[in-house]
Amino acid sequence: MLPIIVTAAILREGETVLITRRPLQSKHGGLWEFPGGKLDPNETPQEGLRRELREELGIDSEVGDIFEVVYFRYPQTPVLILAYECRHLDGVIQNIEVSEHRWVPVTELHRYDILPADAPIIARLQR
Template sequence: MSKRIHVAVGVILGVNNTILLAKRPQHLHQGGKWEFPGGKVEPGESVEQALSRELKEEVAITVNTTEPFMTISFDYPDKQVLLDIHKVTKFSGSPLGVEGQELQWVSKTELQHYEFPEANQPIIHKLQQETA
């Protein structure tokens, strides 16, 4: 089995309690599915540093405030991931799909209408429980 990939994930909160989603490019693992933006934690980086860097590179925002949300370890048949999820409660800039990816602001109640990688299901479940 391959080594576990450590990923910093941002649940980016917008106006009216919406959440920013990004569509994964077709050529990537789990391509064509929606995700919470983020990326790999590089050696020597903290999760917060990786999240700030990745969100700047992917969606052109500057992270101002985050709070830990949850951690998920998930094994796909071909890959193992450790997702370190943070809520991004304050940011500056206007989100833009820097890599050409589609972005969408979605309410928590609409999340079930989007197809996500299986590893993201616990995130969606926890977010929807907050509104219950």
């Protein structure tokens, strides 16, 4: 089975990084993750990530270099996560398609119930 390609944003503010919580009614509801999501047809990963940040959080962003690539197999389907360094350009962060967001010190990410697929990204951030 081919993996679903998803993107994730590494948005930093000082020593903190932005994580978002999935709405309870969604798949993996209540878990925390790095913002991002699935690509639409004919969309580059960078375009998709910018779109997802607008849809989920109401912000415009600049997508920079790739930070990490993660392959993870959930019981239903495998995912390939392309995590990019991003910079918040404009807009106030809103909880549009997420239940909440937090700026969390990298050293405290382990205290959150985060999607298992995001664990390698956290490990890289903490190195």
